[in-house]
Amino acid sequence: MKYKGKVHKFGAHIDTDAIIPARFLVTTDPKELGKHCMAGLDPNWIQRVEPGDFIVAGPNFGCGSSREHAPLAILGAGISLVIAHSFARIFYRNGFNMGLPLVEVGNIYEEIDEGDELEVDLECGVLKNLTKKKDYNIPKLPDFMVNLLKIGGLINYVQNKIKGQNR
Amino acid sequence: MGKGLVSKILQRHTAAEIKEPGEIIQCKVSKVLANDITAPLAIKSFEKMEAKEVFDREKVILVCDHFTPNKDIDSAEQVKFVREFAKRMGIVHYFEGGDVGVEHALLPELGLVQPFDVVVGADSHTCTYGGIGAFATGLGSTDIAAAMALGETWFKVPQTIYVELSGELPPYVQGKDIILNLIGKIGVDGALYKALEFGGDTLKYLNAEMRMTIANMAIEAGAKAGLFPVDEITKEYMKQRDIEVSESLYPDEDAQYEKVVKIDVASLSPQVALPHLPENVKPVEKVKNVKVDQVVIGSCTNGRITDLRQAAEILKGNKVKKGVRLIILPATPNIYKQALKEGLIEIFLEAGAVVGPPTCGPCLGGHMGILASGEVAISTTNRNFKGRMGSLESFVYLSNPWVAAASAVAGEIIHPKEIMERKK
Numbered sequence A: 001m002k003y004k005g006k007v008h009k010f011g012a013h014i015d016t017d018a019i020i021p022a023r024f025l026v027t028t029d030p031k032e033l034g035k036h037c038m039a040g041l042d043p044n045w046i047q048r049v050e051p052g053d054f055i056v057a058g059p060n061f062g063c064g065s066s067r068e069h070a071p072l073a074i075l076g077a078g079i080s081l082v083i084a085h086s087f088a089r090i091f092y093r094n095g096f097n098m099g100l101p102l103v104e105v106g107n108i109y110e111e112i113d114e115g116d117e118l119e120v121d122l123e124c125g126v127l128k129n130l131t132k133k134k135d136y137n138i139p140k141l142p143d144f145m146v147n148l149l150k151i152g153g154l155i156n157y158v159q160n161k162i163k164g165q166n167r
Numbered sequence B: 001m002g003k004g005l006v007s008k009i010l011q012r013h014t015a016a017e018i019k020e021p022g023e024i025i026q027c028k029v030s031k032v033l034a035n036d037i038t039a040p041l042a043i044k045s046f047e048k049m050e051a052k053e054v055f056d057r058e059k060v061i062l063v064c065d066h067f068t069p070n071k072d073i074d075s076a077e078q079v080k081f082v083r084e085f086a087k088r089m090g091i092v093h094y095f096e097g098g099d100v101g102v103e104h105a106l107l108p109e110l111g112l113v114q115p116f117d118v119v120v121g122a123d124s125h126t127c128t129y130g131g132i133g134a135f136a137t138g139l140g141s142t143d144i145a146a147a148m149a150l151g152e153t154w155f156k157v158p159q160t161i162y163v164e165l166s167g168e169l170p171p172y173v174q175g176k177d178i179i180l181n182l183i184g185k186i187g188v189d190g191a192l193y194k195a196l197e198f199g200g201d202t203l204k205y206l207n208a209e210m211r212m213t214i215a216n217m218a219i220e221a222g223a224k225a226g227l228f229p230v231d232e233i234t235k236e237y238m239k240q241r242d243i244e245v246s247e248s249l250y251p252d253e254d255a256q257y258e259k260v261v262k263i264d265v266a267s268l269s270p271q272v273a274l275p276h277l278p279e280n281v282k283p284v285e286k287v288k289n290v291k292v293d294q295v296v297i298g299s300c301t302n303g304r305i306t307d308l309r310q311a312a313e314i315l316k317g318n319k320v321k322k323g324v325r326l327i328i329l330p331a332t333p334n335i336y337k338q339a340l341k342e343g344l345i346e347i348f349l350e351a352g353a354v355v356g357p358p359t360c361g362p363c364l365g366g367h368m369g370i371l372a373s374g375e376v377a378i379s380t381t382n383r384n385f386k387g388r389m390g391s392l393e394s395f396v397y398l399s400n401p402w403v404a405a406a407s408a409v410a411g412e413i414i415h416p417k418e419i420m421e422r423k424k
Helices: A030-034 A069-074 A089-098 A106-111 A143-150 A154-166 B003-010 B039-048 B073-089 B103-108 B124-132 B141-150 B174-185 B201-205 B209-222 B232-239 B304-314 B333-341 B343-351 B403-412 B416-423
Strands: A002-009 A054-057 A082-086 A102-104 A117-123 A126-129 A134-137 B024-028 B031-035 B060-063 B094-095 B118-121 B135-138 B153-155 B160-166 B195-199 B225-227 B259-264 B272-275 B281-283 B292-300 B325-329 B376-379 B396-399
Touching: A030 A069, A054 A117, A069 A089, A082 A117, A089 A143, A089 B141, A117 A134, A126 B201, A154 B039, A154 B141, B003 B135, B003 B174, B003 B195, B003 B225, B024 B124, B031 B039, B031 B103, B031 B141, B039 B073, B039 B141, B060 B174, B073 B094, B094 B225, B094 B304, B103 B124, B103 B209, B103 B333, B118 B124, B118 B141, B124 B135, B124 B209, B124 B225, B124 B232, B135 B225, B153 B259, B153 B304, B160 B201, B174 B209, B174 B259, B174 B272, B174 B281, B195 B209, B209 B232, B209 B304, B209 B416, B292 B304, B292 B403, B304 B343, B304 B416, B325 B343, B376 B403, B403 B416
Parallel strands: A002 A054, A054 A082, A082 A102, B031 B060, B031 B118, B060 B094, B118 B135, B160 B195, B160 B259, B195 B225, B292 B325, B292 B376, B376 B396
Antiparallel strands: A002 A117, A117 A126, A126 A134, B024 B153, B272 B281, B272 B396
């Protein structure tokens, strides 16, 4: 699972009201939500995003509410991967459940700047900063999360389980 | 190795033997909850999972409380979608209209969540029920859809931070001030991926409602749960709901904690969180010259009868300062009725407050009190993120109901004792 993209850099404690303000929670459509992604910080941000771009942020990304609309809005905006110092725990679960890969890198995030080109290999645990020509080892995902991603997220996981029960 | 409250409760709901934090366990859930914002997504995921029915019609609870009474056509459509699902599934506990209250005030009040339960809700403030000794945590909608279908979910057993509270409550200090003080100390990610457990001699001065206020904001420190023991105060609260709880729950004496944080409650003054994070906490005396345009008293944090009584103490015989909007939202219909019976609603109206229906409304910038640019609010709610209550250029301060009510009278953020002294 390799990803390549350009960085949009954010600070610490980016909350879910920043990612998708509550007034936009009257739909569950990722495309529609994506139009307002990060509107709680900068309503024009979305215009600078190209498909496949990365978000890189500081500690506690996704703190606040449990709204799954937050990872959906990020996916809807075309972001392929989020790298952060750390993630708020509900957001972390939601991201994987929705098929949005999240990478926890601790202080490495400080060495990444707006506009940098990155390449991430989730299975090998490698992050390459192509702009700065610097490589980093990053933690591999827990087995449970890898399995979840491999079967395509939580919806498929439960679907399989229900089919198993009915057999 | 001794066990804390988290392991003790989770162990009752899992076949795995919990040895230490970090393990991933499959866990049966006692109740599964969603609201008018999160249920539509959960239902869509539930359908994509090809689930045909919920695991238990009495254990899946749907509460339409966030944008209700429906604020616009889109929110009305969302509620309609949830209502139709509830009907199709035969959901017993579906709440809307005159039945509805703010979910985390409503469920404990009706005895729908109980000590020793494991509760998951598609709402981050589900952790409120830790106040009555339930392991309760917020999840996203698809996790909730899975729990609705299977009656189980997975958890990573969290490390625990023990919070030792000592001393009696000083005047005008309640649960809100304790939790704000804690968040100020450890930060909004101070308990990230961890649980908070509360103990110490202050517990005997904290009623179940104040404990729920504290547990409610555990998430504001990043915590997975905020847990209180099950003691005589918990049992009495449940008894008022015709539920007998015979067993107590305390941590083992040799329980292992990741760290211990001590709070000298007796020395606290009322606390205020300044914009734009709940960790920007100062004692109210140090918040000077902050004029307010709006005051909100309500929410799953501080909209219970204890809170309304505190607000009424200040507002009785006083008037809201001209130009200030005081909005009071009793959190449930029963709280509203009780406040009416005790004469609190009349006190509020005489003071010049707007008394609205039970709803989350302004807390999340939904409706019923949205801020314009440049406006300042003090609120008994739980989050003061940028733009949380409206404009990105508005400002939200968080406090307890005494401080909020006093600030409505003064037109600026003020210690409640100053208003009470003026009264004399």
